[in-house]
Amino acid sequence: MxxxxxxxxxxxxxxxxxxxxxxxxxxxxxxxxxxxxxxxxxxxxxxxxxxxxxxxxxxxxxxxxxxxxxxxxxxxxxPDLVCGIKRGFSYFGHQIGERFVPDNHHQNELLVTASANDEQSDTHWxxxxxxxxxxxxxxxxxxxxxxxxxxxxxxxxxxxxxxxxxxxxxxxxxxxxxxxxxxxxxxxxxxxxxRSMRDCLRTQSWAVFSHFHGVTCWHEWLRGQHATLHEHPFCCDHAALHHWLDAAWMWNLRFQDERVSAGFVMDLRRHEIDRRRAPRDDWESMLERYPAIGDVFADAQLAELPGSIIRTSRLxxxxxxxxxxxxxxxxxxxxxxxxxxxxxxxxxxxxxxxxxxxxxxxxxxxxxxxxxxxxxxxxxxxxxxxxxxxxxxxxxxxxxxxxxxxxxxxxxxxxxxxxxxxxxxxxxxxxxxxxxxxxxxxxxxxxxxxxxxxxxxxxxxxxxxxxxxxxxxxxxxxxxxxxxxxxxxxxxxxxxxxxxx
Ligand SMILES: Cc1cc2nc3c(=O)[nH]c(=O)nc-3n(C[C@H](O)[C@H](O)[C@H](O)COP(=O)(O)OP(=O)(O)OC[C@H]3O[C@@H](n4cnc5c(N)ncnc54)[C@H](O)[C@@H]3O)c2cc1C
Structure with missing residues (x-):
């Protein structure tokens, strides 16, 4: 047939x-x-x-x-399909080796609301x-x-x-x-x-990622640092939460069951892929370099699926x-x-x-x-x-x-x-x-x-x-x-x- x-x-x-x-x-x-x-x-x-x-x-x-x-x-x-609420995009700029310090004028923060309310908001699937x-x-x-x-x-x-x-x-x-x-x-x-046309592309990046339980909410961490959270237009965890790093960035997507999808994406021009290292070592070394992120992942455990840290080649x-x-x-x-x-x-x-x-x-x-x-x-x-x-x-x-x-x-x-x-x-x-x-x-x-x-x-x-x-x-x-x-x-x-x- x-x-x-x-x-x-x-x-x-x-x-x-x-x-x-x-x-x-x-x-x-x-x-x-x-x-x-x-x-x-x-x-x-x-x-x-x-x-x-x-x-x-x-x-x-x-x-x-x-x-x-x-x-x-x-x-x-x-309702039985697991999703996460996404009111928009949030970004926080970190300095390598330094714990993030919230700024009263939000100079190291960017929050862009998409939807008007929770009902109309986007989702993490x-x-x-x-x-x-x-x-x-x-x-x-x-x-x-x-x-x-x-x-x-x-x-x-x-x-x-x-x-x-x-x-x-x-x-x-x-x-x-x-x-x-x-x-x-x-x-x-x-x-x-x-034919591969990859050489025409300017972006050069790779990623390490997984799903976790037990990740502290970023807004809770910020509250502990006396950040002016009331000026945030939405809860910064109800978002595609980005930590902006040195030639790298991290995503955190929180689902309703408190599972968190998290990954570091590295600029290949500054962070080479070292195949001799375990992906877990790449992960840990990023947490060490950014102490505030290390804090929120201090008690994190891998979720059953996928159950390991995954490393990509050039994306x-x-x-x-x-x-x-x-x-x-x-x-x-x-x-x-x-x-x-x-x-x-x-x-x-x-x-x-x-x-x-x-x-x-x-x-x-x-x-x-x-x-x-x-x-x-x-x-x-x-x-x-x-x-x-x-x-x-x-x-x-x-x-x-x-x-x-x-x-x-x-x-x-x-x-x-x-x-x-x-x-x-x-x-x-x-x-x-x-x-x-x-x-x-x-x-x-x-x-x-x-x-x-x-x-x-x-x-x-x-x-x-x-x-x-x-x-x-x-x-x-x-x-x-x-x-x-x-x-x-x-x-x-x-x-x-x-x-x-
Ligand atoms: C690290 C990373 C993070 C991303 N984050 C986001 C994000 O936050 N938001 C967003 O919008 N997009 C994101 N994307 C892009 C997103 O993953 C894709 O747009 C999306 O997965 C496309 O869905 P798809 O079903 O077309 O393909 P895929 O999800 O890639 O599905 C491919 C399917 O093909 C099957 N398959 C693979 N090999 C074979 C084979 N040999 N024979 C038969 N079947 C095969 C697989 O089992 C799978 O079911 C991300 C991508 C990456 C790599």
């Missing part, structure tokens, strides 16, 4: 693609090496993700997707639960999900023929269109011998071709930059939305080749833009400059959320306004100014840089970024929610 679509990889991305393909009327098989529930990293969602989920729910008659589009709906509809739930939704809709399959090869053209082994038995799966949702495994790029990837007439790489396979700015989930959803639009408009018709060429071009431009937004932050010489660089992300995200044309225009809009020449030019100009600052800029040069960034992003600044009187405490930036019940 030949199915219309074969999806490699059954994470939330692969399974959601399958679910939508079914709604369009296509037959689908998902093939995964693992089985649900299983650990996966990449958990912090954003308002953009919520907006796209609600649009997909309305367009493809999948009301169940609204359940995971914000915290309020999540609690009402799927416990991926073991969410991916498993998404696979169930797909199966209910008639998707065949084949788990524990070791794929061994690809042959044929139309149909594609995949060979694999499941429970010691050789199997074959045939399909007209292949979607690679295997992320870092990047099966299809390897089988098709696609970045970008393939030379991202789609063709009868295959496509979902964004997380097409490329990856860095967890900074939590772009992964939203970008994956953007890619799925675009692929679904191509199928529903052009399946089996002559326009498909053009659509897939557009898919390739747009996803690539999105990844290259994310690379610039992230690498600027790594190049920032101090916390204040980092804050200015982060504003580019917030300008792009909030503008995209407001300008995103409704539903039918998946090919006319691009994630983070990557299709806007004016925006790409503004970001490139800021990168250029940053490079020219050199290694040790003077305070007046840094101030001038920040002023110039504020002017450069003005046409995209919908939410009062760079407001002088708010001391880095932004109270609300997400677009108004239009609710599909």
């Amino acid at each position: 030949v199915t219309d679509v074969v999806i490699l990889g059954g994470g939330f991305g692969g399974c959601l693609t399958a679910l939508i393909a079914r709604q369009i009327g296509l037959s689908v098989v998902v093939v995964d090496r693992g089985f649900h529930p299983r650990f996966a990293i990449g958990e912090s969602s954003t308002p953009t993700a919520g907006v796209i989920l609600r649009d997909l729910a309305a367009r493809y008659d999948l009301p169940q997707l609204v359940a995971i589009s914000d915290y309020g709906n999540w609690q009402k509809s799927v 416990l991926r073991a639960d969410v991916d498993s739930w998404m696979a169930e939704q797909a199966q209910v809709q008639g998707v065949e999900v084949l788990e524990r399959v070791e794929l061994t090869g690809l042959s044929g053209v139309d149909p594609w023929v995949l060979q694999g082994v499941q429970a010691g038995r050789t199997i074959e799966v045939r399909g007209h269109f292949l979607v690679d949702a295997t992320g870092a495994a990047s099966l299809l790029p390897k089988w098709l011998s696609l 970045q990837r970008l393939w030379g071709k991202l789609a063709d007439l009868d295959w496509a790489l979902l964004p997380h396979t097409a490329g990856f930059i860095d967890p900074l700015h939590s772009t992964g989930i939203a970008h994956t959803l953007c890619g799925i939305e675009r692929l679904a639009a191509a199928w529903s408009e052009c399946w089996g018709q002559s326009g498909m080749a053009e659509k897939m060429a557009d898919y390739d071009r747009i996803v690539r431009s999105e990844l290259l833009l994310i690379d610039q937004l992230v690498s600027n932050c790594y190049d920032a010489p101090d916390f204040s400059t980092l804050t200015a660089c982060a504003m580019l992300y917030f300008a792009a995200a909030t503008t995209y959320e407001r300008q995103r044309p409704a539903q039918s225009a998946a090919f006319e809009s691009a994630f983070l306004c990557a299709n806007s020449v004016a925006w790409r030019q503004a970001v490139a100009t800021v990168s250029d100014w940053l490079q020219r600052l050199g290694a040790s800029p003077s305070p007046s040069e840094l101030r001038l840089f920040e002023q110039r960034v504020a002017v450069a992003i003005r046409p995209f600044n919908q939410v009062g970024l760079f407001a002088a009187d708010i001391m880095n405490m932004y109270r609300h930036t997400a677009a108004p929610v239009s609710r599909h019940a």
Whole structure:
């Protein structure tokens, strides 16, 4: 039997693609090496993700997707899936070897609220639960999900023929269109011998991470230091909490069951990967270098899943071709930059939305080749833009400059959320306004100014840089970024929610 679509990889991305393909009327098989529930990293969602989920729910008659589009709906509809509340992004700038000292004027803090209240807030997805739930939704809709399959090869053209082994038995799966949702495994790029474009990317980073219990809340630690917490627009732990370090940063994502996803991301230019060291040693040495973080992790224990500290190699990837007439790489396979700015989930959803639009408009018709060429071009431009937004932050010489660089992300995200044309225009809009020449030019100009600052800029040069960034992003600044009187405490930036019940 030949199915219309074969999806490699059954994470939330692969399974959601399958679910939508079914709604369009296509037959689908998902093939995964693992089985649900299983650990996966990449958990912090954003308002953009919520907006796209609600649009997909309305367009493809999948009301169940609204359940995971914000915290309020999540609690009402799927309370058994573990999530964390995310009111926005919080950042704290540390000095190596010194215990963090809260500043009354918040000069080493940045809090950017997304949603207006808890009900509409974003979430951290416990991926073991969410991916498993998404696979169930797909199966209910008639998707065949084949788990524990070791794929061994690809042959044929139309149909594609995949060979694999499941429970010691050789199997074959045939399909007209292949979607690679295997992320870092990047099966299809390897089988098709696609060229790696990683050397074009500026960001160079790697990570060590895990899930923990017993991590002290950062706001409790700050309270102990008499920080002016009442000026925080939200509890800084109800966020993607970032500790900004020397050529590195750390994420902390707190789930409702007090489990914490935590990871250090290191700039490879300053922190080499030493394979002779155990990942645990990398972890411990970072805790030693940053005493306040060491304090909050003093009693932390590894959670059962994954049960160890995981170390990556260099995180970045970008393939030379991202789609063709009868295959496509979902964004997380097409490329990856860095967890900074939590772009992964939203970008994956953007890619799925675009692929679904191509199928529903052009399946089996002559326009498909053009659509897939557009898919390739747009996803690539999105990844290259994310690379610039992230690498600027790594190049920032101090916390204040980092804050200015982060504003580019917030300008792009909030503008995209407001300008995103409704539903039918998946090919006319691009994630983070990557299709806007004016925006790409503004970001490139800021990168250029940053490079020219050199290694040790003077305070007046840094101030001038920040002023110039504020002017450069003005046409995209919908939410009062760079407001002088708010001391880095932004109270609300997400677009108004239009609710599909
Ligand atoms: C360290 C890190 C932190 C991140 N943090 C965030 C964040 O906070 N917020 C955010 O939005 N994004 C984040 N991301 C990105 C996020 O992980 C991805 O966007 C997201 O996982 C994409 O989901 P997916 O289902 O498309 O792919 P994946 O989650 O990568 O799933 C891939 C699937 O393919 C399967 N697979 C792998 N190999 C094979 C094979 N050989 N055969 C068959 N199946 C296979 C796997 O079992 C898995 O089910 C992060 C990424 C990294 C690396």
